[in-house]
Amino acid sequence: MTKVLLSAHVLAVILAIGPVTVAASMFPAVTRRVLAAPAPALAAPGEAPDVTVLRTLHRVCRVYAAIGLAVPAFGVATGASLGILGDAWLIVSAVLTAVAAVLLAVVILPRQDDILTAATRAEPLDGKLPARLAMTTGVFNLLWATVTVLMIVRPGSTTGA
Numbered sequence: 001m002t003k004v005l006l007s008a009h010v011l012a013v014i015l016a017i018g019p020v021t022v023a024a025s026m027f028p029a030v031t032r033r034v035l036a037a038p039a040p041a042l043a044a045p046g047e048a049p050d051v052t053v054l055r056t057l058h059r060v061c062r063v064y065a066a067i068g069l070a071v072p073a074f075g076v077a078t079g080a081s082l083g084i085l086g087d088a089w090l091i092v093s094a095v096l097t098a099v100a101a102v103l104l105a106v107v108i109l110p111r112q113d114d115i116l117t118a119a120t121r122a123e124p125l126d127g128k129l130p131a132r133l134a135m136t137t138g139v140f141n142l143l144w145a146t147v148t149v150l151m152i153v154r155p156g157s158t159t160g161a
Contacts, residue, residue: 009074016068028134
């Protein structure tokens with residue numbers, strides 16, 4: 001059963017977290033293109049392909065963030081199955097995962113939503129917003145990279161898994 005849970009956990013990470021990290025990373029660059037576009041292009045939906053791209057990237061982030069809830073669920077089940085829920089590396093990984101989730105839910109998705117709303121209404125955007133969003137997304141991705149390394153290296157682990 002442990003192998004099934006671990007496989008489900010890893011598949012959930014690949015299929016849910018991977019798309020969120022890629023889409024969230026692409027969003028600031030597309031935002032910069034939208035900011036550089038002339039205002040009339042933003043007002044006409046047929047003439048604003050970058051706004052459509054923003055909408056799609058935001059949708060990917062929202063939907064896969066919800067699907068990503070399976071990651072900690074399978075992770076906790078796997079940890080319980082292995083009897084390692086109290087191991088320091090797993091606790092640190094869980095805390096970093098929670099920080100990444102909060103960052104996504106409280107900062108990244110709302111900022112994306114604000115940018116998308118302004119872009120679809122052809123409202124002016126703060127030019128620093130894409131850079132701040134890119135930085136926040138970079139921190140989000142760094143958190144996931146750290147969790148991945150901790151899951152592979154498992155410092156102090158004696159499970160042999």
